[in-house]
Amino acid sequence: MKKIGLFYGPLGGSTEKVAKKVAAALGNENVDLIPVKEAKATDIEKYENVIFGISTIGKETWQSDKSANDWDVFLPEVEKVEYSNKVIAMFGLGDHITYDLHFVDALGIVAEKIIPRGANITGKVDPEAYNCRESLAIIDGMFIGLPVNEDFEPELTDQRVNDWVGKIKTDFK
Numbered sequence: 001m002k003k004i005g006l007f008y009g010p011l012g013g014s015t016e017k018v019a020k021k022v023a024a025a026l027g028n029e030n031v032d033l034i035p036v037k038e039a040k041a042t043d044i045e046k047y048e049n050v051i052f053g054i055s056t057i058g059k060e061t062w063q064s065d066k067s068a069n070d071w072d073v074f075l076p077e078v079e080k081v082e083y084s085n086k087v088i089a090m091f092g093l094g095d096h097i098t099y100d101l102h103f104v105d106a107l108g109i110v111a112e113k114i115i116p117r118g119a120n121i122t123g124k125v126d127p128e129a130y131n132c133r134e135s136l137a138i139i140d141g142m143f144i145g146l147p148v149n150e151d152f153e154p155e156l157t158d159q160r161v162n163d164w165v166g167k168i169k170t171d172f173k
């Protein structure tokens with residue numbers, strides 16, 4: 001398997017914690033962990049295998065909340081890249097208890113940018129396992145990436161990550 005570029009943000013919270021779990025499950029030697037804060041389109045272009053990790057800090061605060069700032073800056077970089085020769089997987093931090101109408105929306109917002117640029121997205125997840133009413137991340141009946149709820153279901157995270165990594169790693173080049 002070629003090296004995977006795992007681009008994640010924000011730093012210092014649940015997204016970073018889960019990014020490290022995903023890297024460990026894939027084998028740390030197979031993964032470059034890259035904070036989106038420091039990354040440019042040319043960094044994404046170096047990898048054929050890419051993972052994006054993001055938290056959702058509310059549709060209304062997408063442009064203003066400090067936790068979303070890393071991705072605010074990175075999203076225009078994401079939009080510069082052509083994805084057709086890449087395999088992409090995504091995970092998203094969110095909370096389906098408090099935000100059950102906007103659960104992990106950020107995953108859907110990123111997907112909207114990369115699908116028209118040819119992204120082959122692996123690691124879709126059945127929404128049956130989550131109780132949320134609406135999410136921009138549900139595309140054609142499936143979550144476009146792995147939702148993780150460290151706020152209310154932290155005990156499920158390891159299993160979720162390990163099951164998901166088991167699926168995506170066979171699709172990476």
Ligand SMILES: Cc1cc2nc3c(=O)[nH]c(=O)nc-3n(C[C@H](O)[C@H](O)[C@H](O)COP(=O)(O)O)c2cc1C
Nearest residue numbers: 013014015055056057058093094095099102103104
């Ligand atoms: C102001 C605020 C708004 C949030 N909005 C959403 C939301 O719209 N949808 C969602 O699924 N989670 C939402 N969350 C929950 C976060 O995504 C969740 O706590 C996540 O684990 C934070 O990850 P981080 O520690 O890496 O920032 C929100 C949290 C905060 C503090």
